[in-house]
Amino acid sequence: MASTARAAKAAGKATVEVVEPKPAVPPAEELLKLYREMLLIRRFEEKAGQLYGMGLIGGFCHLYIGQEAVAVGIQHALSDKDSVITGYRDHGHMLVCGMDPRRVMAELTGRATGYSKGKGGSMHMFAKEVRFYGGHGIVAAQVPLGTGIAFAHKYRKDGGICVAYMGDGAVNQGQVYESFNMASLWKLPVLYVIENNRYAMGTAAERHAASTALYQRGLPYAIPGAQVDGMDVLAVREKAMEVVRYVREGNGPFVLEALTYRYRGHSMSDPGKYRTKEEVQEMRERRDPIDRLKALMLEHGVADEERFKQIDKEIRDIVNDSARFAQDSPEPDPAELYTDVLIER
Numbered sequence: 001m002a003s004t005a006r007a008a009k010a011a012g013k014a015t016v017e018v019v020e021p022k023p024a025v026p027p028a029e030e031l032l033k034l035y036r037e038m039l040l041i042r043r044f045e046e047k048a049g050q051l052y053g054m055g056l057i058g059g060f061c062h063l064y065i066g067q068e069a070v071a072v073g074i075q076h077a078l079s080d081k082d083s084v085i086t087g088y089r090d091h092g093h094m095l096v097c098g099m100d101p102r103r104v105m106a107e108l109t110g111r112a113t114g115y116s117k118g119k120g121g122s123m124h125m126f127a128k129e130v131r132f133y134g135g136h137g138i139v140a141a142q143v144p145l146g147t148g149i150a151f152a153h154k155y156r157k158d159g160g161i162c163v164a165y166m167g168d169g170a171v172n173q174g175q176v177y178e179s180f181n182m183a184s185l186w187k188l189p190v191l192y193v194i195e196n197n198r199y200a201m202g203t204a205a206e207r208h209a210a211s212t213a214l215y216q217r218g219l220p221y222a223i224p225g226a227q228v229d230g231m232d233v234l235a236v237r238e239k240a241m242e243v244v245r246y247v248r249e250g251n252g253p254f255v256l257e258a259l260t261y262r263y264r265g266h267s268m269s270d271p272g273k274y275r276t277k278e279e280v281q282e283m284r285e286r287r288d289p290i291d292r293l294k295a296l297m298l299e300h301g302v303a304d305e306e307r308f309k310q311i312d313k314e315i316r317d318i319v320n321d322s323a324r325f326a327q328d329s330p331e332p333d334p335a336e337l338y339t340d341v342l343i344e345r
Helices: 002-011 028-053 068-075 091-096 101-108 142-156 174-185 233-251 277-287 289-299 305-328 334-338
Strands: 016-018 083-085 162-167 190-196 225-229 254-259
Touching: 028 068, 028 091, 028 101, 028 233, 028 289, 028 305, 068 091, 068 190, 068 233, 068 289, 083 142, 091 101, 101 305, 142 162, 142 174, 142 190, 174 190, 190 233, 225 233, 233 254, 233 289
Parallel strands: 016 225, 083 162, 162 190, 190 254, 225 254
Antiparallel strands: none
């Protein structure tokens, strides 16, 4: 990829690379870390779904179940200098960025101990200390913001890049292409990640996109692109390392399309009648990112069934503790309605 990208750069045009990577198997310690992080997201989202059903989470709630390999794989290619910004399906990104599950769950339930003091909820929480800049409820709003964060990285010469996530529905929004143009013109250090879960808000990609090769969307702006299996955490990790290096070396932006799948509806209020139960079940049984990694780890003798049971218990304890913490935390004081509205300097 690097040599192809360099040739394209020399020719003054972008290239597209579509590959099925054969990822190397990382050391056992990293495999266990990848597994634990994906499982934490899965169990956390399952618990969030339960709390939503109990009426403890208000507003919208978009679960990341099925897409865990994307955020986890990409995060393993980043450094502590890098920034992340995403849309409203954001809980998984928060957890893998290092945000405290207790405070994330507290924010989901609108408690004062949450990251946004209970005022942001599922879609609007930040953690500047780990360079996570949201959580954004407006479709594709995070893309120009992420482009601006990348500009800040370049202006400050801090060596960081920004990863701006979007979905296959968001990629059709106009501000995405304004961002592409500026990022390419100024060679900004930004990795645009398209999490293509095939259905946007409820419309199949082939019905809402004239071209479903979403990794090609940067071509008119001289931005190279690639596609990766977003249900394989090792494939995502390996491809992310490659393209993050490309961006960090000053070559400008890159578009990475991760082909993934969400098991639940678009949000908790979506019955998902636009696809069959058989399709979802087949994806769960044959393509699940957590099961695939577990099978590989068993094959390589990294862990046995007993160890996996122990990990699952540890993760469930963390998630149950976060739910208890959230429910035991106080609701915000009504006076908080008037705070964080204006910054005075």
